[in-house]
Every structure is written in C-alpha cells, then in structure tokens.
Amino acid sequence: MPNNKVDIYKKEGQLMVKCENYKTAIKGQEADEYPLIPTIDKKNSYQVKTEDLRQALAQVVFAVSTSESRIELSGVLFHFQPERLVLAATDSYRLAEKDVKLKSGQGEEKKIIVPAKTVQELLRIISSVRAEEMTEEEREVRIFVTENQVMFSVDGIELISRLIEGQYPEYKQIIPQQSETVCYLERVELIRAVKAASIFSKSGINDINLDFPAGKNLVVITSASSQAGENVVELAAEMKGKDNGIVLNYKYLLDGLNNIDSERIKLETINCNTPCILRPEKASDYLYIIMPIKQ
Template sequence: MKFVIQKDKLVQSVQDVMKAVSSRTTIPILTGIKIVAHSEGVTLTGSDSDISIESFIPSEEDDKENVEVIQAGSVVLQAKFFSEIVKKLPKDIVEIEVGNHHSTTIRSGKAEFSLNGLDAEEYPHLPQIEEENIFKIPTDLLKAMVRQTVFAVSTSETRPILTGVNWKLENGELICIATDSHRLALRKAMIDSENLETYNVVIPGKSLSELSKILDDTNELIEIVITENQVLFKAKNLLFFSRLLDGNYPDTSRLIPADSKTNLTLNSKDFLQAIDRASLLAKEARNNVVKLSTFTDGLIEISSNSPEIGKVSEEIQAEEVQGEELKISFSAKYVMDALKALEGTEINVNFTGAMRPFVIKTTNDDSMLQLILPVRTY
C-alpha cells in the first residue's frame, strides 16, 4: 500500500475515528486504526466494539485532490502513536507506505517515522446493515436533540438501560427521552420518514455524545438506519455505528403530571443565575439542595442554608405566579442542567405539590420538557 495525502484531511479523519478507539479493550487490534487505500480514496476505521466510526477521504473533492493512491492495500496502526505523529508532521503533504510484514513508513518533509503495523484482515468487520428503513434528520436538529436530552442519562451501571436515550419514532415524530430516575429530559420533533415504520430503541448516551462532537453544525440531512441491535448514522463521508442497549425502557409517560397547582412564568436567565448563586453555599453541604418559595405578590425566593458555612437568599420577580403558595427543595445542579438545555428566554415551571415531580418548559413550545424530582428536606 502506498498513498500521498493532504495532512489536514488525514488529521481530521484520524481525530474523528479516534473517538471510537478505546485503550481498554479486550481485543488488542482494536487499539489500532484500520487504514484502507483503494481507487476512490482512503478509508479510516476506529472501533471499541460498542461504537465504530468509518471516515472516508475521497481522492478528489470540490476539484481539489486530497489523496493520490499509488498502490491499494490496507494496514492497522497503533492509534495512540499514529494520531500523535500525524498531528505533528512538519509539512502539508504526507506519504504513507506499507512494506514487508506490515511495517509502515510515514514521511512528511524531512521527517520519517516507521511504525509496526498489523494485518487489516484481523480487524473485526463492521456490522452489515440492511438499509431498508431509513429516516433523515437535519444535522443541527439531531445535535440539538442530543444536547437537550443526553445530560439526563444515568451514570450508574445499576440499571444499564438508563445509561441510554430512548428514541421512539411513530407517525413521523421522533421522541427522545432520557432519565436517571431523579430527572427526565424529553425532546420531540417531526422528521422526514420515507416509510411509517415505528421504532422504540435505546441508544447509549456515550455514543450520542461522541456522535454529536464529530458532526458539523449544518442543516444537511443525516441518514439514520435502525436494526435489531445497531443504529447507523450516515453523514457525508462518515459512518457512525453504535450498538443498542438491550432491555425495555421504562414507561415514563406516567411520570409527567397532567395538571398543576402552582405555575410560574420566569425569565430563564434570571432564574438560572439566582440558582447558581444559591448553590455556591449548597455545594459543600448535602447534595447541593436549593429551596424555592413563592409569595402572593409575584415574588419568588431562592435560598440555601448550610449550617456549617452560612446561608443565602435572593428574591426574583416572576412574570406571573398562579395557584397555591409553595415551598419546594431541589438539586440546584439538576435545575441548572435543565435550564441550560431549554431554548428561549421565558420559561414555565409547573408544580403539583412540594413532594411531586415538577416540569420546566419553554413558554409556547411543546417540543421540549424537563422534569425534576424534588428533594425531601427534613
């Protein structure tokens, strides 16, 4: 194998596939990046067997030559060393050549590295996915849906299913739900589905976070293919495979209250900053708990009390307060995460009592919802 390639294209592709390479794998060859040169260009693959990423660098793109393949072939190189080498090469052009016993030479300018490679035939094959049922979604919408839900997945392995985001597709509507059993994030959107298949799958939160980092903020459509145990995201020159989590996601619809007893309309930024300030003293104490109290004249008090450190209270003026007076305690971090995920300056917070979950939504927008369980403080 021998090819000459633009350094910036190679660096970008290596960075993308590195997101799937793990140093802690039971299959030694997966600590490497698979490189295949063929007539159309060069394909790089990284995998940890949960996530696999394939990045393709076409020979020519937009009338510019990226790669000249002199001899087709393949090799697997140690990801850690190869990625560091490529980043630090001196010139814009890189030549990669594989000799006997997979020994690989990397040249750029006056620098020459020699790396011991492995046989690419030993590298596990990517899942073969029948692309019958494809649905498409603009890349920036996908990234927004991930950002607005993935933070609420569980980080504990006691219930593995909760470490993923539940994706449900029916009647052309995609609903994404994440919960760690203390809070829940929901985002829905209408999408372009060629057939009216229905899906109900759970995608690992880690996979979605990594996918989101690789994708550019464009409104180009990304194709999504779901099978029994895999999901494939197809963007331009990029394939991203992830395994799905086994098991049934809990039915969360019962958690979301249909009615409420106290409703607040607030400026999102003011509310977020007041909670942030109150949490300064709450961080050291138990569980970062902040208390909210409503008063009749539209004032809300955000307070926190840590006997060892001190206390803080701040009043903010709500745009509207309806219903019963209320005192409720909650995790400052959870509410701040929720507020950062919501878009818009004005939010509604709906309470059904001091011990019941409460809902935060953007005013006049039903596509997003954040639900948080209060904390008992006595």
C-alpha cells in the same frame, strides 16, 4: 515535518513515513485482524434535519444515567412515530424529553435505546458538519434501524452502533398531568439566582428552596448551611395558583435551565413531594422533570 512531499508505505508489518531527513516507523497489526464492519439494510430509513437532531440530542443526553446498575438507563430512548421522533433520557432523579419532526419515516412505531457514547459521538460528527456548504438533501441525518443495531448517516459519514437491550421505563406515568402552581420567570435571572444560592447549599445534598407565595408575583430562592451561612434571593415572576414550595438539587436545576433555548421558562409544581416540570414558555416540544429532595 518539513512542508514537502511525504512518502507513506508499508514494510514488514510497519507503516513507514518519510519526508526529507525525517523517517518514522509505526508498528501496527495486519488489516485482516480488524473487526468486520457490520452491514445494515438500507431499504428503509427515518430522516430528520441535521440541526434539529443536533439540538434535540444535546437537550437530553446530559440526563442519561452514568450508573451501570440499570443498563437501559445508560442510553437515550429513540421513540419513532409516524411523523415525529421522541427522544428521552433519565437517571431516575431527572428526565429530559424532546420531540423532533421527522421529514420521512417508515410509518411504523419503534423504540430503541442508543448508548450515550454513541449519541455523544454523533453530536461530535454533526457539530463538525458545515451546513452552509451542503445541499438541502445533505442537511439531513438518515437513521437505519435493525433488530440490534442502528446506523446514522450524514454528509457521507456512517456511524454504526449496537443497541442497548432491555425495556425502557414507562416514564410517561411520572409526568404530572396537572399542577397547583404555575410560574413564569426570566431564564437568565433564575440561573443567576440559583448559582448564588448554590454557594450556601449543603455539601453532598446540593439543596436549595424555591418558594412560591400566592398573590405576590415573586419566587423566593433560599439556601442555608451551618458552615457557609445563608442566602435569600427574590425574583419577579408571573404566578398562577396556590401558595407552594419545593426543594431541588441545584445542579439538576441548572442542567435543565442551561438546555432550554427560551428567554422565559414555565415552572410547574403540585407540591413539595411531586416532580417539578420545566418547559420553554411558548413551546411544547421540550420538557425537563426534576424529582424533589424530600425533607
């Protein structure tokens, strides 16, 4: 339309848009038919810094299950504790967990499951907010929780969603409390090696082998396919513990590596049949677990 005055008005159930020689009629429905916007009790809320929540959600939402067979896994767990918020997501093949410091909260422990689509929309909203133009108080997300709904409020925008009903799995029990082998590697170098190995992984299995020879301070990444050939990459690493090895889905491994904001990562494993843990080298607020491919 021309860069001029635009007239917008309603006429006989239609929205009329007029600007000079342009005329448009858009059919619509009566406003009375629009669903009622739910009301949320705003007496008590949890508060977290906008950037902290944005980063935390991005680091876990990718691990949410896309299957509808277990509805409770199709969302992100929000576990509110007196001074922190723990976010977790899993599809039963891998798990991501992130701790976020709460600025303030109700002081009571509470668990809710927020649908993945809601989390993705919240991420879009938060990412569009210009933090440099906001006051310190405005750089916070306020979270209000009721029995079956949640509301996120940031920069004058309110996002309301229903919660997923059901019991989230007690995932803590699958997190290994000890390890036989600990390895420290450069994250970018490992990503490059995994991408190279992925070309030769078996189609549909996406398997690559990670071997940790004791006393050699290196990781050997291999893959082989009867159709494509084979690939071997040796990466320098700081090794502690026993000779070990594990087979992983390279796609799951790359997802975790791409969401760790650290130059070096810490990889822990017990044996080829137990979960592998990835963490930032010097931070304890994030972990990513991958179940092995059993040969």
